[in-house]
Amino acid sequence: MKVLILNCGSSSIKYKLYDDDQQLAEGLLEKIGTAEAQLGHTVAGRKKLVSVHEVLEHHAGIELILQVLVDPEKGVLTSIEDIQAVGHRVVHGAESFSESTLITPEVVAKIEECIDIAPLHNPPNLAGIYAISELLPKVPQVAVFDTAFHQTMPDKAFMYAIPYVFYARNHIRKYGFHGISHYYVSYEAAAMLGRAVDELKLITCHLGNGSSVTAVDHGRSVDTSMGFTPLEGLPMGTRCGDIDPAVPLYIMGKEELNLQQINALLNKHSGVLGISGVSNDFRTLEEESAKGDKRATLALEVFCYRLKKYIGSYIAAMNGADAIVFTGGIGENSDIVREMVVKDMEFLGVELDAETNRTKKRGEAADISKPSSRIKVLVIPTNEELVIARDTRRIAAAN
Amino acid sequence: MEIRKIAVFGAGVMGAGIAQDAAAHGLEVVLVDQTEDGLTHARQSIENSLNLELQRWGITGSEKKVLLSHIKFTLNRSDVGSVDLVIEAIPDDLAAKQELFAQLESQFEQMCPAEVTYVSNTAILPITDIALKMVNKERLVGMHFLAPVPAIKLVEMVRGVHTSQATVDRAKELARRMGKTPVDVLENPGYITARLVVPLINEAIMLYQEGTASKEDIDVAMRLGFGFNKGPFALADQIGLDIVLGWSEHLFRELGETRYRPQALVRNLARRGHLGVKTGKGFYSYETPVDNAEEKI
Numbered sequence: 001m002k003v004l005i006l007n008c009g010s011s012s013i014k015y016k017l018y019d020d021d022q023q024l025a026e027g028l029l030e031k032i033g034t035a036e037a038q039l040g041h042t043v044a045g046r047k048k049l050v051s052v053h054e055v056l057e058h059h060a061g062i063e064l065i066l067q068v069l070v071d072p073e074k075g076v077l078t079s080i081e082d083i084q085a086v087g088h089r090v091v092h093g094a095e096s097f098s099e100s101t102l103i104t105p106e107v108v109a110k111i112e113e114c115i116d117i118a119p120l121h122n123p124p125n126l127a128g129i130y131a132i133s134e135l136l137p138k139v140p141q142v143a144v145f146d147t148a149f150h151q152t153m154p155d156k157a158f159m160y161a162i163p164y165v166f167y168a169r170n171h172i173r174k175y176g177f178h179g180i181s182h183y184y185v186s187y188e189a190a191a192m193l194g195r196a197v198d199e200l201k202l203i204t205c206h207l208g209n210g211s212s213v214t215a216v217d218h219g220r221s222v223d224t225s226m227g228f229t230p231l232e233g234l235p236m237g238t239r240c241g242d243i244d245p246a247v248p249l250y251i252m253g254k255e256e257l258n259l260q261q262i263n264a265l266l267n268k269h270s271g272v273l274g275i276s277g278v279s280n281d282f283r284t285l286e287e288e289s290a291k292g293d294k295r296a297t298l299a300l301e302v303f304c305y306r307l308k309k310y311i312g313s314y315i316a317a318m319n320g321a322d323a324i325v326f327t328g329g330i331g332e333n334s335d336i337v338r339e340m341v342v343k344d345m346e347f348l349g350v351e352l353d354a355e356t357n358r359t360k361k362r363g364e365a366a367d368i369s370k371p372s373s374r375i376k377v378l379v380i381p382t383n384e385e386l387v388i389a390r391d392t393r394r395i396a397a398a399n
Numbered sequence: 400m401e402i403r404k405i406a407v408f409g410a411g412v413m414g415a416g417i418a419q420d421a422a423a424h425g426l427e428v429v430l431v432d433q434t435e436d437g438l439t440h441a442r443q444s445i446e447n448s449l450n451l452e453l454q455r456w457g458i459t460g461s462e463k464k465v466l467l468s469h470i471k472f473t474l475n476r477s478d479v480g481s482v483d484l485v486i487e488a489i490p491d492d493l494a495a496k497q498e499l500f501a502q503l504e505s506q507f508e509q510m511c512p513a514e515v516t517y518v519s520n521t522a523i524l525p526i527t528d529i530a531l532k533m534v535n536k537e538r539l540v541g542m543h544f545l546a547p548v549p550a551i552k553l554v555e556m557v558r559g560v561h562t563s564q565a566t567v568d569r570a571k572e573l574a575r576r577m578g579k580t581p582v583d584v585l586e587n588p589g590y591i592t593a594r595l596v597v598p599l600i601n602e603a604i605m606l607y608q609e610g611t612a613s614k615e616d617i618d619v620a621m622r623l624g625f626g627f628n629k630g631p632f633a634l635a636d637q638i639g640l641d642i643v644l645g646w647s648e649h650l651f652r653e654l655g656e657t658r659y660r661p662q663a664l665v666r667n668l669a670r671r672g673h674l675g676v677k678t679g680k681g682f683y684s685y686e687t688p689v690d691n692a693e694e695k696i
Contacts, residue, residue: 033425056403257455265456 001397002082004069005388006062007089008128010120013061017069017076017083018389024076025069026385032061041068043076058127063135086132086141087392089180089384090125092118093145094171100148100391102399103129103141111143117171117228140399142392149179152220157317160228174232176224178206178328180384182214183221185327188380190219192365193323201318203311206382207337208328209237209280213307215314223317225310231267234310235303237280240270242306272299282330282337304340311341315348315375323376324350332381333362342377349374400513402573403427405484408499410441410472412639412677413520414488416548419445422469423549424577429471429479438472445470448549481511484573486542488520491645493528496521500539501532508535516569518542519557522593522642523649525586526559536561540570543590544579546638554579555590588653593646596634598658600643600665603631608664614682632682635665636675640682644669 002024007014011033016026027041037055042048055061070077077083088103094117096110108129115122125143132141150158158174159167166172182204189204190197197219205213211234214224225233225241235241243266252262273280276299278288288296315321326338335357342352351373360366360379369377403426407418410432418430418441432438449463458466473479485503489495500517507515517539519529530536541557554574556567567583574581584590589597603617612620618630627634635643643665650659668674668681675681 255455258457261452261455261457264458268459268462269456 001084001393003085003087003389003392004083005087005385006128008058008124010124013058013065013128015065016385021386027065029055029061029065032058037061039064039068041074049074058124059131062128062131066135080136083136083139085392085396086136086139087388088125088128088141088143089146089388090143091121091146093147094175095151097145097148098151100142100144100395102395103143107143140396142395144180144388144391146177146179147175149183150176150221150224153222153224157223172228174227176212176221177226177230178212180387181206181327181382182216184384184387185325185380185382186216186219188365189323189325189378192367192378193376200322201320202323202325203314203321204325204327205307205331206328207326207331211236211328213310215318217318223314234306236271238268238271238273240266240274272303275299275302282334286334286336300340304337307341321375323378325378325380327380327382332379338368350377352377402483402576404482405486406431406479406482407486407488409487409489410437411488412546413544413548415441415444416546417486417488417520417544418470419448420549420577422466427469429473431473431476431479435474438474442472476506482507482515483513484516484518486518486520491521491524493524496524496529497532500529504533504535514538516566518570520544523589523646526557526562527586530559530561537563538566540566541586542570542574545592552579554581555584555592556581557584557586557590559586589646589650594650597647597650600631600635601647601658601662604662604664636681636683638675639677640665640669640674
């Protein structure tokens, strides 16, 4: 079954076309809303093609992507009718969606209701859904939510200790994000360990420009570090992560900052960029740290220390763990970060094989712990689009 | 059709502010002025304002670059191309505005595929009079933005006799797109804001000159006593004393009431070039704007 996967951001659309589990084409359309939108399109086994177009909104962007996919030279499809289902990554499903779902008018209405708590992410996701409804009206569409996997969290994990009325009235609670990735790597980890996911306790660390860590107990998310928004939890590239909530209030008063300014300060100027003053890119931080930049070193240390604390707390929460999984750009590629996080945890039964950690090939899954390690340390490349493709196929076929 | 591209004529404080704020809300903007100096000054003032925002953590360096890339600065009207809406922000001189709109109309009616909406940013003049030399008078509406445009979330929507509802709706769409709340007013002198603020500032000056209270205490009293964001003296400095003077002269002439009469103190300060925040000195003194905050980040 040929399935198109769309991930619509505010000014970009990422897409992948699958035939069952085989990827046929992928691409990224950037700078939507301008006359210089750039499309990078790659067909498996061929050279990447880059072109510039006037693309003023998502509808036109998706129209362009569909044209490219059926183009006799650039494309991989003979007809647009070959697309049998479309899967959308949707960031926020709030408490309405605990699993992927066929998109119906009722589902669209519920995703629209979530705009209030995901004002940046859900509108472009919806724009993609509206566009496909018009361009491919007969094709079933499936929504796969970033929050759905975490809907299994118990209320003691998701409730904030503020007046209950804000949960009841405004739906303020921990939701968690990166659910598709945490779900994927927990199943892959089970496969690597040769066991069923429902007999394992796992801690999955998705470390990228945004980072989150999840406690996966018997295949279910029972706690995760991101919260009501992706700002909570680990420090990230430019986000502050966990912080005393009095700090922003104090800064606002002291510096006379308004809401928009403090919001940008915490989301765009903080994290490892804020500490180091150098970069939000971990590769740059590692290079600068190696050259002796103390604040770059400090930024890495803060990041790794916080993650170590999360791992410790999740081991306590689950009463043990079978494996710690690293994924995402940093988790998959930074042996320095992995080593800083899991070293000196022998007491808990974590023993890193430093050599394997360093020499592991890029892009490949690996067990980087010693054979004697009671808690395994795994590196697993994530593949969120594959999850979306599989869910889309399964749900479209059943309907 | 969605408003995507606008042209702003006049690159003074208001024109530059409107251009900056429109670009910040994702619109393509062409800012046109008659002099190279005017454009250079506008670009500098937009950069200063963005640097200040950068220093206040409100935006990032890359967001500043993106925003600037959405504003085209030009001396040449023919560079504007096709636009959805045109805003005039030249000084409040009726004859000059009438002439400008007549010229703009003849230019854009040929060039633009869809109907163009014309907007005057006048603070005091009647829209009906400004539209005098236009053919499509129903397409002119007043939008009175207040300075500093990016910070003030209000725009007064001013209708003339001929202004159509479609034109008002279109201009309100722009206002909302820019995060502003529009309020409807008729084209009576001073609309809401100037009409109410001029007597307040005048009365504050009289209180001060009588020796009833200091400028600082008058401002504190109005801020804390009545929840004003700024007291009347700080407010006058923010509006610009040349503007306050212009408003009072106009209102005094049109309405004849002494409460609008221009105050000698304002006239004297304005004559010396002490125009308030924008020149660094008015009723109060202000630090000069930061030139390059980016390096500190």
